[in-house]
Amino acid sequence: GTGPAREKRAGFDDARNAMATIELDGRFRELNPAFTELVGYSEEDFKSASWPPVMDRDNLEKHREQMKQLLAGEIESAEVNTSYVHAQGLLVPVAGTISLVKSSEEPDHFLLATGT
Secondary structure, eight states: OOOSOOOOOTTTTTOSSOEEEEOTTSBEEEEOHHHHHHHTOOHHHHTTOBSSOTTOHHHHHHHHHHHHHHHHTSOSEEEEEEEEEOTTSOEEEEEEEEEEEEETTEEEEEEEEEOO
């Protein structure tokens, strides 16, 4: 399923590095083509995934803490280094940064960008 078409987002859809927007509760909102390629799932299918990846137990608390700090305005962005299970069952590394994106001064979503 292609889902509803939407406007191309400059700096997101055309970015070479994998990027995803994540709801404040950790659910994935949007993936760019590079991210869907990275994980092997369509944007629609990956909406059942969440951040941080539950399977990465070693980093779970750290990533949850980062989300709290971002929301509290204590940090601008945080480095992340984790992995997701690809659609074909292999582990794929997801390393980059996560930051908080605001809309009218209010927290709106997180932006996960790899290879930055």
